[in-house]
Amino acid sequence: xxxxxxQRQKKLEKKNKKRKQAKKLNVGTQHKSDALKYASFPVHECxxxxxxxxxxxxxVIISRRAPDGSIALSAFVVDMYCLGVKNALFKVxxxxxxxxxxxxxxxxxxxxxxxxxSPACAVKVIKGGVLxxxxxxxxxxxxxxxxxxxxxxIDASSCSVKYEYGHDGKPSYxxxxxxxxxxxxxxxxxxxxxxxxxxxxxxxxxxxxxFEEYDRIF
Numbered sequence: 001x002x003x004x005x006x007q008r009q010k011k012l013e014k015k016n017k018k019r020k021q022a023k024k025l026n027v028g029t030q031h032k033s034d035a036l037k038y039a040s041f042p043v044h045e046c047x048x049x050x051x052x053x054x055x056x057x058x059x060v061i062i063s064r065r066a067p068d069g070s071i072a073l074s075a076f077v078v079d080m081y082c083l084g085v086k087n088a089l090f091k092v093x094x095x096x097x098x099x100x101x102x103x104x105x106x107x108x109x110x111x112x113x114x115x116x117x118s119p120a121c122a123v124k125v126i127k128g129g130v131l132x133x134x135x136x137x138x139x140x141x142x143x144x145x146x147x148x149x150x151x152x153x154i155d156a157s158s159c160s161v162k163y164e165y166g167h168d169g170k171p172s173y174x175x176x177x178x179x180x181x182x183x184x185x186x187x188x189x190x191x192x193x194x195x196x197x198x199x200x201x202x203x204x205x206x207x208x209x210x211f212e213e214y215d216r217i218f
Contacts (some may be wrong), residue, residue: 035090038064038072039152046122049112056081056167056174059106061114062122062150063098071098074150075106076126077141080165081172082200083187084133085126085140088147120159123151132165137190172201 044063052058056079063073070092077087093102107114117125126148130140166172171191175184184204191200 034092035072035074035146035149038066038092039149041066041072043119043154044071046117046119047107047114048117048122048125049107049110050115051110051112052078052080052125053164056172057086058110058112060122060126061103061106062119063103064150064152066092069095071095071102072150073098073102074147076144076147078126078129079133080125080129080163081167081174082133082136082191083138083173084129084131085144086176086178087141088143090143090147090150118159119154120156121161123154124156124159124161125163127156128163128165136171137194138187167201170200171195173203175204 041064044065045061046063047061049058052060058078058080060076060078061073062075063071065071071094072090072092074090075088076085078084079086091102130144133140173184173187173191179187188202191202
């Protein structure tokens with residue numbers, strides 16, 4: 001396993017910066033099972049960041065409008081390269097709060113331009129990431145089970161776009177700031193067991209304070 005902490009530092013700084021969002025879906029959440037109540041309402045809008053396929057990580061947004069004018073939203077931090085859904089949330093807000101606070105807050109975390117996509121394609125990106133991660137032995141974030149209820153009857157198969165997972169044809173794990181050295185070690189061991197040495201990529205962005213911890217664990 002090769003750990004490139006310096007060789008690709010500049011190129012990966014942008015990717016690592018975006019990965020900080022994986023623990024930052026802090027717009028508030030609703031109680032469990034609420035998402036299912038909104039699954040039959042009309043889809044309001046769906047977005048993916050235009051950098052999702054370049055950086056391998058981004059927040060996919062799906063929202064529905066309720067009869068009272070409120071907006072129900074589910075957001076999913078999708079790791080296209082390896083781990084699938086790293087974080088998820090569901091929230092209901094008034095239209096003004098949604099437009100002025102919730103949606104801009106989520107998009108700001110990505111530091112990218114967002115593009116509107118069809119509901120089918122938004123769901124396809126998310127489900128594809130979960131499936132890819134499952135094949136590698138990784139489960140989605142615990143809140144995915146609730147947040148995905150907003151999908152309702154959206155048919156992902158009706159999206160004709162083909163999405164690629166992994167990086168250069170193989171899984172690529174880039175450690176996020178929310179993952180400890182021990183968690184990273186377990187992820188690497190899982191990839192090693194499932195894929196075999198040399199059949200996956202692994203990159204850690206390390207600062208000086210982290211080298212000692214990684215030397216001890218790895």
